[in-house]
Amino acid sequence: MLWEKLPESKPPELIDSKGFRADGRRLDQLRPIKLEVGILDKADGSAYVEQGKNKIMCAVYGPREAHPKHIALPDRAVIRCRYHMAPFSVDERKSPAPSRREMELSKVIRESLEPVVLADLYPRTTIDLFVEVLQSDGGSRCAGIIGASLALADAGIPMTELVAACAVGKVQGKLALDLSDSEDKYGEADLPVAFVPNANLVTLLQMDGSLTTEEFEKGLGMALEACRTIHGLQREALKKKYHEMKEAVEEKEESEVVA
């Protein structure tokens, strides 16, 4: 009969006998990250993030005139954020209407970035932040924060520092860094963290599932360490554009001297 052929809904094996994860990573290994800055011409600032199979586009507009006017604050800029998943970003079509989850993520992404933005320099304005998930693979709120802080910096908005983010989780009883989609779904816990290294400030800390106190402390430590690594990559990505141009010109000059 037909239903006999259906696969059993047993959780897949997430960690093999040698301690490697389904995608071949060690437990404390990040997925490969690609960061690009300034990819959109029309936006004031933009960034593109690839982390594992995540593909996320971020854009910043502003500071600009606040519309509707009543949302403007007399002493600082209002930061608005929209996190949105494209209908084609997941296996089953996602309705393009903002879901409960997207509204929550919009809020936590905004709140994780607000402490670093020097919003009081631009009273009565708004800074609009768009995080568009093109392809989703777990940990997209963290990747969104990484991209959004890059886009803010690219827009030339003064901020004390870039914000880095990373998740840790518990998979088959073991702590694992930077959960993928399946690890998030079938794992026992997920702990996304956003971190501002110099200020030593945690600006996002959520958890679902359950961890013991020891696991939580160890996991948080792993996440903060990963955030420091990512923070370095962010800085590099931000300056890359300018360094590349410098090198191109210097090369051109050298070749002219030779000629």
Next chain:
Amino acid sequence: MVLVAEVKQVVAPGELVAEGDHIVGDNVYRVGNQIFSASVGIVEADGNRVLVVPLKGGYIPMVGDMVAGRIVDVGLSGWSVDILAPYPAMLPASETPGPRGPRRRDLSESFDVGDMVLAQVLAFDRTRDPLLTTKGPGLGKVSTGRVVEISAAKIPRLIGRKGSMIGMLKRETGCQITVGRNGVALVWGKSPEGERVAVEAIYMVEREAHMRGLTDRVREMIVKAGVVGEVARV
């Protein structure tokens, strides 16, 4: 007093720029004994003052700035002007030269929607929208020339130290160039070719603002384009 970063180095937000009791300039902030960058930009030191010149960013009005803007609305007692800032600017009729009072009923006779005006920021602070004036030499409606919009953050570079860049541009291209602080440059040339090269040079300054020896490279570009220098020497 140590400058940790080199002068002219590109820094990211949160990067350590200097240590010690420097004076904190624009786009840097102090935590204890350390001074950090608040923007993507280039480190500069001016005596004991350290600052970061941003590479990107919009225009924030300052009193006394010369700006070029477009009229977006004509009202009963003045105009609203788009000066590419996050705040809408007002140009009251009383701040334009000419007769005043009920004799001037229709303000669109002076400036109409879509007109480009060169104005000066008369008043602006955190609580009030910018107020403009066109009283002053060279201010008022702009009906000829070419409009070049670049990022407002690049305007200081376009002007250069003591006007070195803009002076060179004017000399080499033979064009008259007026620079609005809001990122709008106006170019008037004796020939369309000269205007084209001047516009090209302005875009080049915008693109390569963070690099050394830019003035010389721009000059080279203009000279290579030829024709123009001749016009300048007529």
